[in-house]
Amino acid sequence: MSLISDLEQLLGADRVLHEPVELYVYSKDASSLVRGHPNCVVFPRSTEEVAEIVKLAEAHQVPVVARGAGTGLTAGASPTEGGIVLSTTSLDSVDIDPENRSAWVGAGVINLDLTLAAAPFGLQFAPDPSSQSACTIGGNVANNSGGPHCLAEGSTTSHTLGLEVVLAGGEIVVLGGLAPDTPGLDLKGLIVGSEGTLGVVTRALVRLIPVDPDVRTLLIDFDLVEDACGTVSDIIAAGCVPAALEMMDQRMMQAVENWLQAGLPTDRAAILLVEVVGETAGVEAEAQLIREVAIGRRSQVIRVASTEAERQLLWKGRKSAFGAVAQLAPDYYLHDTVVPRTRLVETMREVYEIADRHGLLLVNVFHAGDGNLHPLIAFDSSDPVAAEKVRQAGDEIVAVCIRNGGALSGEHGIGVEKRDLMRMNFAELDLDAQARLKEAFDPKGTFNPSKVLPQGSLCFDFGGGRKEIPEGAWV
Secondary structure, eight states: OOHHHHHHHHHOGGGEEOSHHHHHHTSOOSOSSOOOOOSEEEOOOSHHHHHHHHHHHHHHTOOEEEESSSOOSSSTTOOTTOSEEEEOTTOOOEEEETTTTEEEEETTOBHHHHHHHHGGGTEEOOOOOTTTTTOBHHHHHHHTOOOGGGTTTOOGGGGEEEEEEEOGGGOEEEEEOSSSSOSSOOHHHHHTTSTTSSOEEEEEEEEOEEOOSEEEEEEEEESOHHHHHHHHHHHHHTTOOOSEEEEEEHHHHHHHHHHHOOOOOTTSSEEEEEEEEESHHHHHHHHHHHHHHHHHTTOOOEEEOOSHHHHHHHHHHHHTHHHHGGGTOSEEEEOOOBOOGGGHHHHHHHHHHHHHHTTOEEEEEEBGGGTBOOEEEEEOTTOHHHHHHHHHHHHHHHHHHHHTTOBSOSSSOOTTTTGGGGGGTOOHHHHHHHHHHHHHHOTTOOBSTTSSSOTTOOSBOTTSOBOOOOTTOOO
16 A cells, blocks of 8 residues: 555545645745655644554655644754654643643643643743744754743753653653653653654643742843843843843844834844843842843833733734744744853854845844844845855854854754754764764654754764764764
8 A cells, every 4th residue: 555545544534635735835844945845744633643653654664754833943844855744733632730830731732822721720831932822842842942931941851851752663652750850861851852853752741830920021222232242141140040031133123113013112223121020029129130230231221011011012022023024025044053141242243244244134133141142134035146145144153153152053953954064063973973862763764854963974884884083073
């Protein structure tokens, strides 16, 4: 029997898509540059069905690419090698355990829906990516996603207690659990951030935290981007770690304000959006400290949201910023490199210089508190000259961040678009170790092939040969 026939027999014809127009919809994620060509798209409703799909994929020797909402930005869910796109959207169970402040949730549960489900218990899920209203928990686990409110609380890995995963051969395992320190190797930690290359996550046991009793949201504007960047380090150095500390430059403010009318100061070079949470006395003290630090960096206007509606409007502007770029150009390209907070000033200066030298339109909005940059280049991908300039500028921006002590990704993952830049951050033996880990979990190369690791990552071939390792490589 054919692959399609076998899948239809397993799931029913209504849960197997294979018409060209249907496949086109699932041929890429939100990344604007990389598209694949899947054989089919399937919609399992249980972990057991996922396991059977994996068995069929191995029998037919085709890849499996797990896909949540498709909000990824590095082509991590683009089926570049064809095969089966496995949509997790029907894996949508939510089981809240208020006593243990945790929940077992299906991989297809939308991030915001989890927090809404936990709200009646006075709980919330801390990771809140900008795509929170659409992205799924499975995708959050795959990329170790962050968000504005992860500065103090940590990213997805800090809130993942356990995972149910389908491995090679259709084996179903549960890794981790409620116990604070489960025995053995931390295989759960290995799966978080592995971008679907080691198996398919079907459920996650997540940590929930209490909703804070009070909150203050401050909008602080600056005449110089350098002063905004410097204020970030000054706030942390003063002993205050806010719940969120975001930056937006003038061009991005103008794009957001043009459709949202949130009252952003579009005549200023940059703003910081800072949020502090906790008991009222502590919140007031931290807000005052932040005011004093900002004034010391020449901020002229510090606005505090006076109502919950105003606060939500400010955060809507921040979380909708990528969408607002559609007013500037039909496409955008970005990296989410990370640099130390103390290197923000010079890094941002160099990032702007790179874009200006290539004649490109660059806008910035990013998680300033943890140095997670999101330099975003707006362009028209149908113009091959512009597309090549964007690629060159993107590589230069990554190189600057690495040179300044940074890393390739803070939350978006590596996928395809940063795969061939991995050697900027890793020696050959580092890549070899990661490739061997992939081989141990996925010996047939079924799960999301050609992602994360560049070609030639294995230092030793199967015939016993050996590649030359550059002098000075980490061992």
